[in-house]
Amino acid sequence: MTEMLEISDLTVHFQINQGAIEAVDHINLTIRRGEILGLVGESGSGKSVTSFAILRLIRPPGRVVSGSVHFDGIDLGSLPEEQMRRMRGAKIAMVSQTPRTALNPLLTVGRQISRLLMVHAGLSTREAEKRMLEMLRLVRIPAPEKRANQYPHQLSGGMCQRVMIAMALATSPQLLLADEPTTGLDVSIAAKILDLLRELSTKTGAAIMLVTHDLGVVAEICDRVAVMHAGQLVECAPVRDLFHNPAHPYTKALVRSIPRVDRDVVLEPISGSVPSLINPPSGCRYAGRCEWTMDRCRVSRPPMVEAAPGHVVACYGFEERRVTC
């Protein structure tokens, strides 16, 4: 079996006074060994919640209502907490979207990396320090011996993100959950971070789930893309296929909203906004914004159908449009 991570039917709700926010709604997703999967969608579409749910770190008022996550054939939901903790950081690591604030301000960056090695790999202080310096070199931090003894506030944002990546990869995880790893960074630095991620993934064989709202980033490094809208998965396809033949109206709109320099096109914003996730209507959650909406779109949720080999989409209109196009 080549699937390293298998998310089936995952649903996450957040209970608030007005009802339940259905942040993630019956998601099915797989990640293969060594691949880079892009998870895209607007803010609030449930991307980050999905990665926290994989690590089983949804805390009240959040709750995993249904579904399961299998990692390497192991049902993560049934693991005792202590074993789950040993998974986090060791087998499945996370790179946060806020490098500056995701590092503990009171510890030197070197210490933050080496203590993980001591916790997860059982290394001695000296071994951990040696490996920590190797990691800092690997993510191309200049003068690693000096940087290791500095505190996060003495490092730039890009440098902090490199430290986060070094930290995440230090224990050689099989899966890296990178939650918007390039937000808040300069474009040139963001590009370097992406290159670094791809290179390290090739080198260590780690799979990456790249959570982002930036299709440019996706085009740059991903093998496959999953598109989320309002907590639902609407389309999943190999990256070229998705950009050339987007099947879901939302994906089409996303692709059309990418600025281009080579062609003179007017950018089209996606009309409407993400619907309220508090007790949302049954049916397709894009129905309110879609130009192809049909009656049954509002009644029941469209099932995932195969548009092409390896390319799935959840849209009633897809079949009909395919005929007419």
Add this chain to the structure above:
Amino acid sequence: MFFFNYVTRRFALALPTLFGVSVICFTLTYLLPGNPAMVKAGPFATPEHLAEMEHQMGLDRPFPEQYYRYVSGIFKGDLGESASTGRPVSQDFLQRLPATLELNLASLLIAIVIGLPLGVLSAVHRDTLVDHIGRVVGIMGVAMPSFLTGLLFVYVFFYMLDLAPSPLGRLGSGLEPPAHLTGLYVIDSLMTGNWTTLRSSLHQLMLPAATLGLSAIAPVARMVRSTMLEILESDYIKAAWAAGLPRRTVIYRDALRNALIPVITISGIVFGFLMAGNAVVESVFSWPGIGNYAVTALLTKDSAPIQSFILFVAVTCVMVNLAVDIAYGLIDPRIRFS
């Protein structure tokens, strides 16, 4: 080197505060009704005698000159003379200070030892039974006036249960104070290995320290709770969970250490507040400290000790704040290196 500069700068900033404190303190007593010369000359003094006395005490001098005399006196260690004991206030103070320090430090220790874990538990188990109990205990500690708690403790633990000694001073009757090293009986008897005295002094200290400490648990616990709640939601704590660090490390190392700065602030404030608030507790337990001394002076309208007490509390607060600032630097590299 950064740190040395930081400490020097903090110290320099404390000087104007101390100047302000001395001005306020002096002005207050200057404006207070009542004529110190009249107290000293006695009720049957003639107007000539009174004028003579005023002249002797320098009370007929202009305000700035009087202030100058007062401040230069302080620098020479002259705090005036107590009318009731007939001794220099500085002597009386030095003699009583260790008793007060012992009581206040013990109270602060109690407040931190109970308040800190209580705050952490309340934050980690937010809105559960632990949190609610912590809240009730805290509110009760703050709402009960110290003299009432003190009397209640004496009634229950001394009179009813006979668990505590009679609330009279720092040592049981018939015991000699230990050799004077720090003046704190508990520490002195510990250092000289005098176990009988140690037992007795701890026994005597128990109730007053609990009384005073109880009022300080709540501020500490509340501050720890709110800071911890905020920090537990921070990105680096989420990242620490995601990195699979053990729960103990995340809560007690990462989160608590980050929460310490506000806790140290509140401890400093609480210590100043204990300095001022101990007067009542010292009276209830006949504790021979400076608070008790000031209350006695207040009842006999003995101005020099009162003035000195106010000045002393204010200076202590400034000093504690200075110590707090230095502690920040030790804990937080962002302050140390900026």
